[in-house]
Amino acid sequence: MARVSDEELHQLATEVADRLRARGWMLATAESCTGGWIGELLTSLPGSSHWYERGFITYANAAKVEMLGVPEDTLAAHGAVSEQTAAAMAAGALKHSHAQAALAVSGIAGPGGGTREKPVGLVCYGWALADGTVMSSTCRLDGDREEIRSRAVAAALRGLIELIG
Secondary structure, three states: OOOOOHHHHHHHHHHHHHHHHHHOOOEEEEEOOOOOHHHHHHHOOOOHHHOEEEEEEOOOHHHHHHHHOOOHHHHHHHOOOOHHHHHHHHHHHHHOOOOOEEEEEEEOOOOOOOOOOOOOOEEEEEEEEOOOOEEEEEEEOOOOHHHHHHHHHHHHHHHHHHHHO
């Protein structure tokens, strides 16, 4: 399978921007396996300063704890790649920003690092809104590192679009 095209990613980013602008909302992102790709994609759009507030790249567990307030107990019990951690990352991004919406991504992009329980391609997402809504999901993505990461970016944006309507 091929990576998600730049055109499709741009369309998703534009749709996110339109929905945030329509609500007068700002977005914060918390990224692990995508390494800032979502933030780069969103800020490539002109006028993004009107709806993109900040991004956290929290690759290491210590960064998740220090920057986002992810509980160490959550990481110990569920691991960095879990819905619990992704939800805590999104909630933490919201809490440590002035945004009204947040998204988070944590996964195993490979080629190494996977286990039987958590294989390469396992990606967890979290979304949080200022009204207290927190949602999470998990999916298994196929492909090489670039393909997994691009699909994770697209899925995170699609999830946000669905959540904010």
